[in-house]
Amino acid sequence: MNDQKIDQMIVDMSLYQCLECGKCTASCPRRLSGKEYSPRLLAHKVISEREDEAYIENSVWECLTCGLCRERCPSGVDFNRFILEMRTMLAETKGLKGYRAHDGAIHSWMRMMTVPHLKQNRLEWLDPSIKWASSGDVAFFTGCAPYFNVFFAGIDADTLSIARDSIRLLNFLDIKPVLLPDERCCGHDLLWSGDVENFERLCRLNYASFKDAGVKEIIVSCPECFQILSEHMPCVVPGFDIRVTLLLDLLQREMQLGSMAFRPLKRKVTYQDPCRLGRMLNRYAGPRELLGLIPEMEFREMENSGRGALCCGNCGFINCDASSKQIQVQRLKEALATGADMLVTACPKCMIHLTCTIRDPLMQGKKIQMEIRDLVSVLADQIE
Amino acid sequence: MEPVRILGICCNWSPFACYNAAGMAGMNTPANFQLIRVMCIGRINQALILRAFEFGADGVILLECTDEDCRYGPGPEVGHENVHRVRRILHLLGIRQERLVERTFGAHEKERLAQTLRDFTEEMATLGPLMSKSHKRDGLKS
Numbered sequence: 018m019n020d021q022k023i024d025q026m027i028v029d030m031s032l033y034q035c036l037e038c039g040k041c042t043a044s045c046p047r048r049l050s051g052k053e054y055s056p057r058l059l060a061h062k063v064i065s066e067r068e069d070e071a072y073i074e075n076s077v078w079e080c081l082t083c084g085l086c087r088e089r090c091p092s093g094v095d096f097n098r099f100i101l102e103m104r105t106m107l108a109e110t111k112g113l114k115g116y117r118a119h120d121g122a123i124h125s126w127m128r129m130m131t132v133p134h135l136k137q138n139r140l141e142w143l144d145p146s147i148k149w150a151s152s153g154d155v156a157f158f159t160g161c162a163p164y165f166n167v168f169f170a171g172i173d174a175d176t177l178s179i180a181r182d183s184i185r186l187l188n189f190l191d192i193k194p195v196l197l198p199d200e201r202c203c204g205h206d207l208l209w210s211g212d213v214e215n216f217e218r219l220c221r222l223n224y225a226s227f228k229d230a231g232v233k234e235i236i237v238s239c240p241e242c243f244q245i246l247s248e249h250m251p252c253v254v255p256g257f258d259i260r261v262t263l264l265l266d267l268l269q270r271e272m273q274l275g276s277m278a279f280r281p282l283k284r285k286v287t288y289q290d291p292c293r294l295g296r297m298l299n300r301y302a303g304p305r306e307l308l309g310l311i312p313e314m315e316f317r318e319m320e321n322s323g324r325g326a327l328c329c330g331n332c333g334f335i336n337c338d339a340s341s342k343q344i345q346v347q348r349l350k351e352a353l354a355t356g357a358d359m360l361v362t363a364c365p366k367c368m369i370h371l372t373c374t375i376r377d378p379l380m381q382g383k384k385i386q387m388e389i390r391d392l393v394s395v396l397a398d399q400i401e
Numbered sequence: 402m403e404p405v406r407i408l409g410i411c412c413n414w415s416p417f418a419c420y421n422a423a424g425m426a427g428m429n430t431p432a433n434f435q436l437i438r439v440m441c442i443g444r445i446n447q448a449l450i451l452r453a454f455e456f457g458a459d460g461v462i463l464l465e466c467t468d469e470d471c472r473y474g475p476g477p478e479v480g481h482e483n484v485h486r487v488r489r490i491l492h493l494l495g496i497r498q499e500r501l502v503e504r505t506f507g508a509h510e511k512e513r514l515a516q517t518l519r520d521f522t523e524e525m526a527t528l529g530p531l532m533s534k535s536h537k538r539d540g541l542k543s
Contacts, residue, residue, distance in 0.1 A: 120448030125455045129494055136495035167489045168447075 018070060022106055027064060030099040034092035035060045041086030041096065046328050047079060050343040054079040056086045056096055077103045078116040078336055081344075082209060083328035084296040097297070101209065108211025117210070118337035119168075124210055126164060130201040131218040139163045140198050142177055148188045149196045156232040157184055157194035160242045161202050165369060174372040176365040182397035183238040183264055189400055190271055194236060199226050203242040208249065209333035220245075220253040227259055238264040238393055240294035240364050264393060265294075265303050265363065272310060279399040281313035286395075287357035288316070289348070289371070290326035291364030304363050304392050311399050317355035327351070329367040330374070337370075345374035349385040363392045405459035405525045407434045409518065410450075412442045414472055416464035416506045419514040428515040431522035442466070442503075443476030450487045450501065460525035463503040464514070470507065477505060496531065499524065 027033060041056035042048050048055060059076040062069050080100045087096045107113075117124060129135075142163055143149065149157075157180075165176045187194050204219035223246075227235060237243040243263045251257040271277055286308065294300045301323050308316055321327045327348050330341040349371060352360045362368055371389055374380055411417050417438055423430065439445060442465040453461045463484060465477045480503055488498045504517050 120446055122446070122448035122451050125448060125451040126490055126494065129451070129455050138493055138495055163493055164490060167486065167493065170486070 018067065018073070019106060019110070020067070023063060023067065023103075026099055026102050030095040030102075031093055032060050032064060032099065035064075035090075035094055036092055037061065038091065040089040040091065041094075044085050044089045044325075046083065046085065046330075046344045047081055047340060050340040050347070052079060052340045056080070060094065073103075074107060074111065077107060078113075081292075081328050081330070081341075082332045083292040085292075085325070085328070088296055088324055104209065104211035105213050106211075108213075113210055113335075116336045118331065118334040122168065123334045124206060124212070127161075127202045127204065127207050127219070128212070128215050131215050131222070133222065135199065135201075137199060139200070140196055142166075142181070143196070147181065147184050148193045149184065150193045151195065151198075152230050153193070153195045154231070154233045155192055155194050156227065156230065156235045157187060157196060158200065158203070158235055158237045158239075158242055158246065159196065160200075160237075160239050160365075162239075162365065164202075165365065169369055169373075172369075172373050172376040174369045176368060178394055179238060179365055179368075179391045182391070182394040183236075185397045186264070186268065186393060186400065187236065189397075190267075190276065192236075195230050195232055197226050197230055197232075201226075203239075203245040205241040205245050206333040206335075208245070210335055216249075217253045220250050224250065224254045224257065224259070232259060234260040234262060236262045236264055236267060239366075240291050240298060240300075241366065244293050244297055263298075263300070265300060265307070268307055268396065269303050272307065277310070278401055279311045279396070280401050282311050282395070282399050283313045284359050285315045285317055285355075285357045286359045286361050287319050287352050287355045288322070288392075289319075289329065289352070289360055289362040289367055290322060291362060291367050292326070292328055292332065294363050295326055296324065304361075307392065307396060308361065311395070317357045319351045319355055321351060329362075329364075329370040331370050332366070341370070342374055342377070342380070345371055346380065346383055346385055349374065349387060350383075353385065353387060357387075359388045359390060359395075361390055361392050361395055365391070403530060404433045405522070405528075405530055406457060407431065407460045407462065407518075407522050407525055408453050408458040409434060409436045409462045409464055410442065410445055410453075411436050411438050411464040412466050412476065413438055413440045415466040415470055415508040415510075416514065418508045419506050419511045420464070422511040423515040426511060428511065430515055430518050434518055434522055441471065441473050441476040443471070443473060443479040445480065445483060447483050447487050447490075450483060451490065454491070454496065454500075454531070459528075459531045460500045460521060461502075462518070462521050463501075465503055465505045467505045467507060497528065499528065500531065 159180045162176045162180045204216040208216040247261040330345040331337045
């Protein structure tokens with residue numbers, strides 16, 4: 018391990034400020050599900066027992082990057098960035114080893130997208146009811162949704178419906194978004210698995226394809242894609258001059274203008290705060306306000322929600338295991354305990370991970386069956 | 402033009418017996434063909450097939466036992482399912498589905514196996530090298 022780099026990280030991420038209070042570990046979902054993982058101990062080892070490389074390496078890959086530890090830390094230790102930079106360093110020097118979920122298939126296709134002359138067939142799912150354009154000012158970013166639908170067909174996690182319903186909402190607002198045939202993955206999962214080289218390649222290729230289509234603004238519904246496009250891409254691409262808008266923000270603006278009305282939906286719903294949208298992008302009120310617009314819908318809050326929301330069990334398709342499953346079961350039980358009959362989330366990954374547990378044959382006895390829908394799908398179905 | 406690179410993933414039982422017998426009989430197999438021998442094609446998952454393409458294969462052929470011959474039970478069926486799914490991902494990536502095929506063999510079909518490999522390699526040579534070659538190998542150190 019590169020000592021100089023780690024010393025710098027310790028300073029940059031305020032690890033010396035750690036009081037060893039242990040709030041991070043006490044709140045870590047990974048730890049609470051029984052894993053030998055402790056953010057506090059990791060900080061300690063990095064500072065004063067760096068020879069325990071095996072422990073440090075293991076911990077860096079065990080982290081879910083959900084950010085609950087950072088939320089709880091009274092000293093402002095930036096754990097997420099620390100994990101990200103450690104992963105980048107470890108992937109460069111030691112490799113990712115066996116921590117990839119699905120044996121790395123997902124990261125594989127993301128890396129295959131780094132080839133410049135790719136002729137993808139990513140728009141075949143479009144049907145005539147969707148109005149879109151091939152060039153113009155405003156584009157919609159579909160991300161990996163077409164790929165996820167194929168790969169996760171076995172558990173019937175329909176993430177493409179999120180893209181479809183997002184465009185339906187945009188069409189309702191008289192926006193005919195550009196859909197790019199050669200758009201690529203945003204690279205979120207490559208970044209969080211430490212593969213910065215290919216992540217940056219994807220950023221540059223995506224920027225080039227936005228520019229080729231003459232796009233000035235890009236609308237994103239996935240919180241992960243939004244975070245990458247709005248916060249990381251400008252650091253990678255010099256002179257980045259495209260406005261990145263989160264679909265939720267756009268809908269909230271339109272809501273304030275009074276341009277949307279909804280049909281009643283007599284359901285009891287609860288909401289899963291995605292870590293990227295909540296703790297990283299600070300969007301807690303928006304989704305709740307939008308759900309509150311639907312008449313007759315009853316909103317129930319989960320025990321752990323908002324800033325203290327529990328992770329969906331996995332991030333970036335790294336290290337999914339029995340502990341992830343346990344977190345998901347706990348989350349679904351929390352959702353059911355509210356008396357809600359539908360779990361609304363705002364991130365395709367939450368949808369995939371939670372659906373995976375619901376469909377797991379080994380979990381059938383656990384009474385965790387519940388309908389999971391994305392926020393935009395709920396809104397698109399009720400709009401009038 | 403550089404020659405295409407073909408990867409065969411071969412079940413240890415019937416297809417490998419054919420491959421071995423073909424070699425013993427001095428039959429021609431393509432020079433740009435590499436073979437990975439696994440105990441059963443059911444061991445191969447979608448990720449491993451995708452990774453073959455990621456690492457620069459221009460064509461991948463799965464050599465399997467027939468369904469009823471599998472020593473372990475569902476091996477070839479797992480193979481069919483994986484090929485079906487990976488082909489759909491390859492299609493999204495714009496990679497022609499002909500580049501991933503599966504063929505089943507009984508233990509006595511050495512001529513047919515050698516011929517299949519020659520035909521497949523020839524077909525891939527006609528299609529030419531695949532554009533989508535990844536730059537970096539997986540972030541892994543070998």
